[in-house]
Amino acid sequence: MITTVALIKRNVKLFFRDKGMFFTALITPAILLVLYATFLGNVYEDSFRLGLGGAEISDELMGACVGGQLISSILAVSCVTVAFCSNMLMVQDKANGSRRDLMISPVKASTLSIAYYAATLICTLLICFVATAICLGYLAVIGWYLSVGDVLWLLLDVLLLAMFGTALSSVINFFLSTQGQIAAVGSVVSSGYGFLCGAYMPISQFGEGLQRVISFLPGTYGTSLLRNHALRGALSEMESQGIPSEAVEEMRDAIDCNLYFFDIKVDLRVMLAVLASTVVLLLCVYIFLNLRKMKKIGR
Numbered sequence: 001m002i003t004t005v006a007l008i009k010r011n012v013k014l015f016f017r018d019k020g021m022f023f024t025a026l027i028t029p030a031i032l033l034v035l036y037a038t039f040l041g042n043v044y045e046d047s048f049r050l051g052l053g054g055a056e057i058s059d060e061l062m063g064a065c066v067g068g069q070l071i072s073s074i075l076a077v078s079c080v081t082v083a084f085c086s087n088m089l090m091v092q093d094k095a096n097g098s099r100r101d102l103m104i105s106p107v108k109a110s111t112l113s114i115a116y117y118a119a120t121l122i123c124t125l126l127i128c129f130v131a132t133a134i135c136l137g138y139l140a141v142i143g144w145y146l147s148v149g150d151v152l153w154l155l156l157d158v159l160l161l162a163m164f165g166t167a168l169s170s171v172i173n174f175f176l177s178t179q180g181q182i183a184a185v186g187s188v189v190s191s192g193y194g195f196l197c198g199a200y201m202p203i204s205q206f207g208e209g210l211q212r213v214i215s216f217l218p219g220t221y222g223t224s225l226l227r228n229h230a231l232r233g234a235l236s237e238m239e240s241q242g243i244p245s246e247a248v249e250e251m252r253d254a255i256d257c258n259l260y261f262f263d264i265k266v267d268l269r270v271m272l273a274v275l276a277s278t279v280v281l282l283l284c285v286y287i288f289l290n291l292r293k294m295k296k297i298g299r
Contacts, residue, residue, distance in 0.1 A: 083165030
């Protein structure tokens with residue numbers, strides 16, 4: 001246990017000491033917030049007003065709707081991309097020979113694996129919670145309709161998505177061993193994950209066949225959870241101001257607050273269960289891969 005804690009501290013310190021990895025992971029959510037607010041804010045607002053059929057609502061409420069969609073998209077992507085940035089140390093240790101040196105020591109391979117996962121999760125959570133605070137600050141400026149419960153649910157969503165991103169990156173990075181492979185995988189994840197999870201473009205705008213394929217991906221449900229908890233207060237306020245519930249429900253469908261698995265509406269509790277189960281499954285795969293490697297090298 002003492003060795004595991006020492007390795008976790010070592011990995012966390014190395015991550016924060018590497019200014020390139022740290023600032024890349026930290027700046028990414030802030031850059032996304034600026035880009036989303038600058039280029040997509042008006043698009044989201046036009047989409048909301050179109051969905052309301054010309055009904056008048058206050059600028060603050062509209063800001064809360066647009067802001068909720070923006071921050072849920074940013075956090076959905078950041079929790080996974082930041083995890084891949086944080087987990088680069090595992091591959092870098094292979095590339096520069098540090099892992100080989102650690103394996104020569106009495107440290108067990110299982111201890112190394114646990115330390116890499118735990119350190120990556122800690123670094124990811126630190127950065128993602130800072131990003132969440134920035135996003136909530138932005139939402140407070142343009143329109144705040146969140147309750148304490150909504151904020152707590154958002155934090156839980158971020159925790160689960162960070163665990164998912166860390167587990168996914170651990171499984172994928174297990175097979176990588178060079179800096180070039182790190183760069184390639186990072187580019188693919190950064191550019192493609194946002195589309196696959198419905199952060200860049202609502203899944204409801206995809207074709208029916210693609211919607212069904214994406215409904216099998218757990219990241220989709222993480223994005224929807226963030227959408228629901230970031231927009232719950234604003235959408236409820238719309239109904240209390242007289243907006244027809246049918247129009248609000250159509251809006252929920254359009255922005256993926258409502259997700260459907262082969263025309264069956266997915267409950268929020270099911271979304272949570274899918275995301276949590278995927279984390280457990282990926283962790284089991286990660287453990288199995290490490291156990292198999294330990295068996296091959298006789299440790």
